[in-house]
Amino acid sequence: MRLGSWEDVQLAKRNKEIDLSEGAMKSIWILGAGKFGLKAAKTMRRKNSRTEITIIEKKSEICNQIEKLDFKTVCMDGIEYLDQNLKGIDYPDWIIPAIPVHVAYEWVRLKIKG
Numbered sequence: 665m666r667l668g669s670w671e672d673v674q675l676a677k678r679n680k681e682i683d684l685s686e687g688a689m690k691s692i693w694i695l696g697a698g699k700f701g702l703k704a705a706k707t708m709r710r711k712n713s714r715t716e717i718t719i720i721e722k723k724s725e726i727c728n729q730i731e732k733l734d735f736k737t738v739c740m741d742g743i744e745y746l747d748q749n750l751k752g753i754d755y756p757d758w759i760i761p762a763i764p765v766h767v768a769y770e771w772v773r774l775k776i777k778g
């Protein structure tokens with residue numbers, strides 16, 4: 665599992681450090697369905713149509729719009745989703761944070777809090 669920003673993905677792609685070809689990735693989680701989250705989802709779908717892309721968005725009105733775009737959509741807070749779903753061995757290949765918080769810090773803070 666990798667945790668990186670959309671800019672990290674673009675930089676790595678320009679430097680040919682990542683493989684977005686068919687079959688390279690099984691699953692990607694995108695936290696946030698704003699401008700950059702949707703751009704990430706559409707770009708990843710265009711590069712690899714078989715990758716399961718899950719968009720996690722906490723605003724229900726936005727979730728309803730995203731479902732129409734044929735992405736798997738989870739309507740809940742992104743950090744809470746990580747807390748509930750990063751427990752087993754079935755991790756996504758990538759997590760792309762597109763929300764206005766420091767995702768790693770908030771996730772660790774939530775874990776410590778208990």
